[in-house]
Amino acid sequence: MKVFFNEIENRIWEFSVELEEGESKKAFSFNAGRQEMELQDTSCRFYFDFKPNFPHPDLLALGLLKIFSPFVHRKISFPYPISPAFNDAIKQHYGFFSDTVDENLLPRKSSSGRKAVSFSGGADSVAAASLMPDDTVLIQCCRVKHQNIPLRERWYKVDANKKTLENMPECYSKILVETDFEYLMWNGSYCVYPDNYSFTIPCIFLADHFDIDFIATGDIHAGLTGNETMFNKKFEPNGKALYKAVGLELDSPVKSIxxxxxxxxxxxxxxxxxxxxxxxxxxxxxxxxxxxxxxxxxxxxxxxxxxxxxxxxxxxxxxxxxxxxxxxxxxxxxxxxxxxxxxxxxxxxxxxxxxxxxxxxxxxxxxxxxxxKYYSPAVSGLSDVDVKKSVQSKIKNILPSMTDKEESEFQSLNTVKFFExxxxxxxxxxxxxxxxxxxxxxxxxxxxSSEKRIKFNDVNYLVKKYFFLQGDLYPNIISTLASGLYSKVAGRISKILFGRR
Structure with a gap:
């Protein structure tokens, strides 16, 4: 795969790809669920409200991998040469490599240690921001229509999320980045994220502009497994080694709750x-x-x-x-x-x-x-010292920590045995x-009208079982059923529920 870059009017970044031999527009997402998807177009855009500082080539490459990696067969050519160290990280994570490498390019490092939240506006994202240091940058990835793709998911609205960002406290820097990349991948029913944490791409692209060394997500502990009744021993996001290779820590301040x-x-x-x-x-x-x-x-x-x-x-x-x-x-x-x-x-x-x-x-x-309550080992395991300090100082004033017994109960969660x-x-x-x-x-x-015929035996069985409800069962059930199709059934319900035993 070859990736090309075009900057339009200083504030629009356009990326396009050219598939090579052995590559197909059909692939499986690297995101949770491994959805089969099809590439709907070969280009996408990111719209900024300002002219961003151009990022380290490794950052640019990581952002592009979060879009196009599932479609790469053997190698990828980036618009700018990357460092050998990041190429090694790509090989280890994806199994393919880049043929655009600058042997003299040093890996990217951050100097100031500023933090960012990949901010959606959801409850978990807002809570994550509240636990972060006060000078944190909130960066929202917001979808806009793709110029070459029919509008998908017409029900999907983003204005409310924008309003949430606008209404966050002024101690945060609030950045909105609009993009059409989410429309590129389609599984026949809905849009699909191509890779884990693709929504962090704006944070990656702006990491040098704000000198960011930490990206926070809103992953609660269930978000790390996709199931609240499964305990995750790792308590870490998938693929964080790739972020670390470009001088970024990826973690969640709310993973303990x-x-x-x-x-x-x-x-x-x-x-x-x-x-x-x-x-x-x-x-x-x-x-x-x-x-x-x-x-x-x-x-x-x-x-x-x-x-x-x-x-x-x-x-x-x-x-x-x-x-x-x-x-x-x-x-x-x-x-x-x-x-x-x-x-x-x-x-x-x-x-x-x-x-x-x-x-x-x-x-x-x-x-x-x-x-x-919060799971204190997950807080202690936060990968950034400043973030850990901030979370520890703030969360203890809001939530209690789990007791030893509760931690043991939490650690034992496993649904597999139930299905056996x-x-x-x-x-x-x-x-x-x-x-x-x-x-x-x-x-x-x-x-x-009834979409499912209610049988007399079902009513008889259930009303007897729920006799304790007495008059708590909707009174209008009786009058409604008595008015038509289920008058005999209604009489039976009335007799059992309302005292004529």
Whole structure:
């Protein structure tokens, strides 16, 4: 592969590639999930609000690798020769090499030691910024339409994230970099990051301009595994050796905590209201339809920021992402179980679907006592001395640390054993069946039609099991069902629930 560089009007950097023999526009992403993807165009642009200082060639090369590395077959030619040391790092990490090397070029080093956050505007990113030194640079990677590619993911909105950056405290330097590189990779359904931490490219390109030696991400401890119920012994981002080869440390100041912890940090620093966690909504107005909004809504209730509203819950239960989460029996169905168990320890709700979700998560033998605390070994393991000092001094004033017992519980997390137990799978399947039943009732009430026929035997079984609900089960279920198709079933429910036993 050959990569070419063109600077337009001092503030636009354009990169284009030429594929060589043995290379294809189809490849697998190096990012989590290893998605198959196809290169939609051979060029991309980065738009700056100022003329940046031109970076060390190794920095430029690292940024380009974060875009094009999956499509390289044997070697890559960069616009400017790189150092031999960085070429060795490329060989070790990717298995290919560069044929543009300056044997006399020294590796890049930072002199001032300034820190940056690869800032999205999400809750974890905002919390990460709050734990960093006050002169930290917040650099946001923001997508814009590609001039040669049809607009993808029309639902994806970035204005709210920009507003979050604008509203961050003035002690930070706030930098917005717009780019169309995210549209280059397409898997047939959505855009795909080509490599781990591709969103840090603007931080890499601006590292010499701000003399940066540390890039912070917003990875909470679940972000390092993609599953809150799996413990990661490493507690380090993938591929940080590549960053180290160009004089950058890559780490997360919030890797010691859960998303409950980042929420508590944002509440206590007064920044919770400006966080943007939803890609579908507007600033301070999330869509309240997606699974992330559902989870964040429950967490906000657990930490006392909102009160659960029956109408809001009812709307959530009508949307496919939430329904899929509630009824999932695969690995995806047990992610975030510790957080959900923590939530149900904090809030009690009479909604039958919420009660069933509570029962579903109670199947898992996990004590959530550590969820609102930080894991001190992860803080001690931060790779930068100044960042470690800042995090240690700030986090202890907001969150308690895990006890020895809680650390042991946290370190023992492993979901694999659950899927090896037939009893566990049977319990989960039964609970999902019950959730599906109440979701069907919910749909019938809201749509006056049933997408799934509710059988009398199902009603009889479930109403008996949930007799303790008494009148807490929606009264309008009875009147609605009695008005039409399910009048016989309604009579049975009414008889059991409301005292005529």
């Amino acid at each position: 859960s998303e409950v912890g980042t929420t508590l940090i944002n509440v206590k620093t007064g920044l919770h209201e400006i966080t943007t966690t939803c890609a579908y909504g507007e600033f301070k107005k999330p869509c309240m339809k997606c699974i992330k909004c559902f989870r964040k809504y429950l967490i906000s209730a657990a930490v006392g920021e909102v009160s659960l509203d029956e109408a809001v819950l009812s709307r959530f239960f009508q949307h496919p992402p939430v329904i899929k989460f509630l009824t999932n029996t695969s690995r995806q169905g047990i992610e975030w179980i510790p957080t959900l168990k923590y939530i149900f320890n904090k809030i009690k709700n009479k909604n039958p679907i919420m009660r069933l979700l509570e029962e579903k998560v109670s199947i898992y033998p996990i004590d959530p006592g550590y969820v609102d 137990e037939k009893k566990y799978n049977a319990e989960l399947a039964e609970k999902v069946r019950e959730i599906e039943f109440f979701l069907a009732i919910e749909r019938y009430i809201n749509n006056r």
